[in-house]
Amino acid sequence: MSMMTEMMTSMKDMPSMSMMDMEAMQECMEACSACEQACIMCAGSEMPADTGKCMNMCMNCADVCSTMTRMMMRPMAYDMPSMMAMLDACMAMCRACYDECMMHADTNMCCNMCAQACMDCYEACEKMMASMKSMMA
Amino acid sequence: MSMMTEMMTSMKDMPSMSMMDMEAMQECMEACSACEQACIMCAGSEMPADTGKCMNMCMNCADVCSTMTRMMMRPMAYDMPSMMAMLDACMAMCRACYDECMMHADTNMCCNMCAQACMDCYEACEKMMASMKSMMA
Amino acid sequence: MSMMTEMMTSMKDMPSMSMMDMEAMQECMEACSACEQACIMCAGSEMPADTGKCMNMCMNCADVCSTMTRMMMRPMAYDMPSMMAMLDACMAMCRACYDECMMHADTNMCCNMCAQACMDCYEACEKMMASMKSMMA
Amino acid sequence: MSMMTEMMTSMKDMPSMSMMDMEAMQECMEACSACEQACIMCAGSEMPADTGKCMNMCMNCADVCSTMTRMMMRPMAYDMPSMMAMLDACMAMCRACYDECMMHADTNMCCNMCAQACMDCYEACEKMMASMKSMMA
Numbered sequence: 014m015s016m017m018t019e020m021m022t023s024m025k026d027m028p029s030m031s032m033m034d035m036e037a038m039q040e041c042m043e044a045c046s047a048c049e050q051a052c053i054m055c056a057g058s059e060m061p062a063d064t065g066k067c068m069n070m071c072m073n074c075a076d077v078c079s080t081m082t083r084m085m086m087r088p089m090a091y092d093m094p095s096m097m098a099m100l101d102a103c104m105a106m107c108r109a110c111y112d113e114c115m116m117h118a119d120t121n122m123c124c125n126m127c128a129q130a131c132m133d134c135y136e137a138c139e140k141m142m143a144s145m146k147s148m149m150a
Numbered sequence: 151m152s153m154m155t156e157m158m159t160s161m162k163d164m165p166s167m168s169m170m171d172m173e174a175m176q177e178c179m180e181a182c183s184a185c186e187q188a189c190i191m192c193a194g195s196e197m198p199a200d201t202g203k204c205m206n207m208c209m210n211c212a213d214v215c216s217t218m219t220r221m222m223m224r225p226m227a228y229d230m231p232s233m234m235a236m237l238d239a240c241m242a243m244c245r246a247c248y249d250e251c252m253m254h255a256d257t258n259m260c261c262n263m264c265a266q267a268c269m270d271c272y273e274a275c276e277k278m279m280a281s282m283k284s285m286m287a
Numbered sequence: 288m289s290m291m292t293e294m295m296t297s298m299k300d301m302p303s304m305s306m307m308d309m310e311a312m313q314e315c316m317e318a319c320s321a322c323e324q325a326c327i328m329c330a331g332s333e334m335p336a337d338t339g340k341c342m343n344m345c346m347n348c349a350d351v352c353s354t355m356t357r358m359m360m361r362p363m364a365y366d367m368p369s370m371m372a373m374l375d376a377c378m379a380m381c382r383a384c385y386d387e388c389m390m391h392a393d394t395n396m397c398c399n400m401c402a403q404a405c406m407d408c409y410e411a412c413e414k415m416m417a418s419m420k421s422m423m424a
Numbered sequence: 425m426s427m428m429t430e431m432m433t434s435m436k437d438m439p440s441m442s443m444m445d446m447e448a449m450q451e452c453m454e455a456c457s458a459c460e461q462a463c464i465m466c467a468g469s470e471m472p473a474d475t476g477k478c479m480n481m482c483m484n485c486a487d488v489c490s491t492m493t494r495m496m497m498r499p500m501a502y503d504m505p506s507m508m509a510m511l512d513a514c515m516a517m518c519r520a521c522y523d524e525c526m527m528h529a530d531t532n533m534c535c536n537m538c539a540q541a542c543m544d545c546y547e548a549c550e551k552m553m554a555s556m557k558s559m560m561a
Contacts, residue, residue: 016458016537020465023533047427050457050497054431057343057498069227069331072346076217077236079490083213086461087468090206098235098242099214105235122434126427153321153400157328160396183324184290187360191294194361194480206468209483216353223324224331259297263290343501350491351510357487364480372509372516373488379509 017042021086029091034144037137042085044130044137048107049078051123051130055114058123067113071127074110077103078134093149100142107135154179158223166228171281174274179222181267181274185244186215188260188267192251195260204250208264211247214240215271230286237279244272291316295360303365308418311411316359318404318411322381323352325397325404329388332397341387345401348384351377352408367423374416381409428453432497440502445555448548453496455541455548459518460489462534462541466525469534478524482538485521488514489545504560511553518546 014022018039024030052075056068081103084096111131118125151159155176161167189212193205218240221233251265288296292313298304326349330342355377358370385405392399425433429450435441463486467479492514495507522542529536 016541017461017465020462020469020534020537023537024465024469046457046461050428050493051431053494053497054428054435056346057500058431058435059339065226065333068342069224070229072330073217073221073224073227073232076220077232080210080213080217082461083464084210086464087206087210089202089468090210092207092246095210095214095239095242095246098239102232102235102239105232109229109232123431126431126434130427153404154324154328157325157332157397157400160400161328161332183320187291187320187356188294190357190360191291191298193483194363195294195298196476202470205479209467219324220327223327226331260294263294263297267290339500343498344503347491347495347498347501347506350494351506354484354487354491358484361480361484363476364484366481366520369484369488369513369516369520372513376506376509376513379506383503383506 021088024088027088029088032091032093032145032148033088034141034148037141037144038085041137041141042082044134045078045082045085045103048130048134049075049082051127052078052110055121055123055127059121064117064121067117067124070110070113074106074131077106081138093145097142097145100138100145104135104138104142107131107138111135158225161225164225166225169228169230169282169285170225171278171285174278174281175222178274178278179219181271182215182219182222182240185267185271186212186219188264189215189247192258192260192264196258201254201258204254204261207247207250211243211268214243218275230282234279234282237275237282241272241275241279244268244275248272295362298362301362303362306365306367306419306422307362308415308422311415311418312359315411315415316356318408319352319356319359319377322404322408323349323356325401326352326384329395329397329401333395338391338395341391341398344384344387348380348405351380355412367419371416371419374412374419378409378412378416381405381412385409432499435499438499440499443502443504443556443559444499445552445559448552448555449496452548452552453493455545456489456493456496456514459541459545460486460493462538463489463521466532466534466538470532475528475532478528478535481521481524485517485542488517492549504556508553508556511549511556515546515549515553518542518549522546 052071056071111128114124114128189208193208196205248265248268251261255262326345330345333342385402388398388402463482467482522539525535525539
């Protein structure tokens with residue numbers, strides 16, 4: 014069991030935890046955290062003048078993913094409307110960053126790996142959102 | 151003219167800038183930045199055991215507002231779907247944090263001021279969103 | 288009185304506050320916050336291939352200044368060794384970012400303004416450090 | 425090979441990379457990132473009124489570790505004085521947060537795990553610092 018899983022598990026008796034599917038959330042936290050890191054390294058790896066947009070997209074995506082990860086790590090503040098709106102924002106950001114990085118995936122290995130991390134994060138957020146909707150139903 | 155306004159103005163010839171109402175955005179950046187600061191101080195000011203939720207809401211709101219501010223400061227990455235989804239998330243977060251802080255506004259002066267900053271930020275994001283929708287129409 | 292000053296003043300009875308010169312700290316918080324913003328905008332404004340180093344320095348400086356600001360906004364965690372080490376790091380980062388931005392200050396207005404914000408932040412941190420040393424003497 | 429290692433390795437031909445011991449740095453990045461996460465969860469887990477200091481220490485430590493991780497992920501901005509000063513700050517912060525969390529390690533499992541993450545991070549930063557000093561010698 015990873016440290017993250019162990020710490021989150023130790024908080025499982027908080028009432029707010031009952032609103033969340035812990036498995037989907039663990040996966041989502043890991044994917045958001047990996048995406049932040051990929052985006053930071055991708056933004057820092059680029060040289061050519063024509064990738065200013067990509068670099069800035071990656072900086073945005075890193076900050077969005079960092080915020081999303083932190084929100085999931087704070088069970089006392091689980092509030093459905095803000096969590097779901099932030100998941101939407103994270104999906105929109107990951108999609109935009111993926112599209113941009115894919116344009117340079119052939120020539121920049123960091124863009125290639127960053128695009129993959131964005132796609133993984135998008136899918137993990139989508140699953141998390143679905144699990145939240147089903148818990149509320 | 152503030153440093154922020156001056157620096158943003160120096161980038162006004164970037165093509166992406168034409169999609170934004172600079173006045174609404176300046177106001178929104180200032181409000182988001184002020185809200186981040188109020189939330190950090192509010193989270194750090196609280197003592198009693200019963201405000202764990204408020205503290206965590208404020209930490210979330212601080213991170214969301216920081217990310218929102220940074221996204222507006224990066225014109226090369228203005229992408230309508232991700233900017234608008236993030237504005238939605240910022241509004242949802244500010245509303246939730248406002249509601250929580252208002253419950254302690256009588257007894258904690260920091261909660262009182264933080265609630266005000268959240269409301270100001272909510273309204274500035276709402277205006278920014280309206281201006282973006284009208285530029286796209 | 289600014290919101291920041293008002294909120295910090297409302298916490299002035301916390302025991303840890305007695306270790307700090309509130310005036311020097313207010314100035315330092317404002318300068319760190321302004322420097323973070325200048326660095327984010329400067330990093331986002333640059334196009335040419337040869338400013339990759341400058342962009343990355345600015346991203347680092349933004350994150351360092353954000354952390355420094357947040358630490359000063361959390362009186363309950365005033366711990367002299369970590370605060371002073373972070374002030375040192377902030378001064379070293381601002382100096383390095385200043386030096387880098389000054390190389391492009393003639394051609395990039397954002398670098399020019401960012402260098403100024405770095406110098407202001409460096410000086411405010413230096414004063415804050417001096418005030419902390421004198422309170423401990 | 426982890427994604428982080430793979431992306432950092434893809435940048436190994438940048439001139440600035442020759443100043444760093446990649447193995448020590450990988451370990452340091454992983455430890456700083458894990459410490460940020462432990463601190464966020466620890467700060468979010470605490471209820472009792474008497475842990476206000478601990479919570480705020482953890483919030484500081486999370487932000488310091490996030491900044492340290494990001495700086496290591498930006499090879500173009502490797503600048504020895506600012507990197508070493510930030511490593512010093514990270515060590516001082518991890519030590520202070522460790523000391524604080526250890527006071528509640530018996531009663532709060534999150535504090536226990538967070539203290540461990542702080543100690544691991546401290547040691548990884550110490551090794552990284554030693555490797556940087558030996559590369560400069």
